[in-house]
Amino acid sequence: MTLLVWTSKNSVGVKELDAHHQKIFSLLNSLYSSIAKADTKETSKNVLQELINYAQYHFAAEEKYFDQFNYDQKDEHQSQHRQYEQKMAQFIKDIETTPDFVFSYKLLDFLEDWWLGHIGHEDKKYTQCFNSHGLF
Ligand SMILES: [Fe+2]
Numbered sequence: 755m756t757l758l759v760w761t762s763k764n765s766v767g768v769k770e771l772d773a774h775h776q777k778i779f780s781l782l783n784s785l786y787s788s789i790a791k792a793d794t795k796e797t798s799k800n801v802l803q804e805l806i807n808y809a810q811y812h813f814a815a816e817e818k819y820f821d822q823f824n825y826d827q828k829d830e831h832q833s834q835h836r837q838y839e840q841k842m843a844q845f846i847k848d849i850e851t852t853p854d855f856v857f858s859y860k861l862l863d864f865l866e867d868w869w870l871g872h873i874g875h876e877d878k879k880y881t882q883c884f885n886s887h888g889l890f
Contacts, residue, residue, distance in 0.1 A: 755783065755787040755791075756783050757782050757783050757785075757862065757866060758783065758869070760772075760775060760776045760779045764779075764874070766873065766878055766881055767878075767881040767884070767885055767890065768884050768885075768889055768890060769890060770815070770889075771812075771816065771877070775812075775873055775877075777808060777812075778812065778869060779869075781801065782865055782866070784804075785801045785805060785861075785862070785865070786862060788801050789861075789862065795849065795854065798858075802846070802849075803846075806839075806842050806846070809838070810839070816835075817835070819880070819884060819889065820880075823884060823887045825880055831879075831880070834876055838868060838872075841868075845857075845861055845864075
């Protein structure tokens, strides 16, 4: 089942980071599928954990380039990443206590909005800087 489809409109103009975002969309679709099929909480939680781990790897890659290229919007961007991580840590705590349907709805809604918004607004701001340093 599909929640998000990656298209060229989602491109940030850097192959490596586009590939990361594609992988993230695919993990979001797996999570959606797991929730829609009413898999056990354990199964959904495993997919969620995989998404959290992968996002950590992805943020580290972006942040490495921020340092390398002295990116001028590094601070605002990194603070968005940290806020996301805090929100996900809260979701992981809530998963045990919130009724399934409330949890799933809130989680998917948050994830869809956050990733589309973050890629579309914040990530696209680094395209020019990264490209000017030869990273495409
Ligand atoms: Fe980012």
